[in-house]
Amino acid sequence: MPNRLGLALRASKLTTGTDQVVRAVQSGKAHLVFLASDAAANTTKKITDKCQFYQVEVSTIFDSETLSKAIGKSNIKCVAILDKGFKDMFKN
Secondary structure, three states: OOHHHHHHHHHHOEEOOOOHHHHHHHOOOOOOOEEEEHHHHHHHHHHHHHHHHHHOOOEEOOOOOHHHHHHOOOOEEEEOOHHHHHHHHHOO
């Protein structure tokens, strides 16, 4: 399932990084957020609070290494899915 993140990235339907994810959540573009299960406490609080306020689902099923490897970048702590179709792919 994490390989679907790479597909979403290539389709420009995924954003990475805490600040970019928060902006996507606030603007209503984020449909689903993956937060690394081993993310720092302040990052976890920031992302979960924003997602809870804006009613965006957060999933912590992946760790940082899995997220990073899936999209070919390093030290990734959170990503946001920007497309409902890709969100539905992760729900199946």
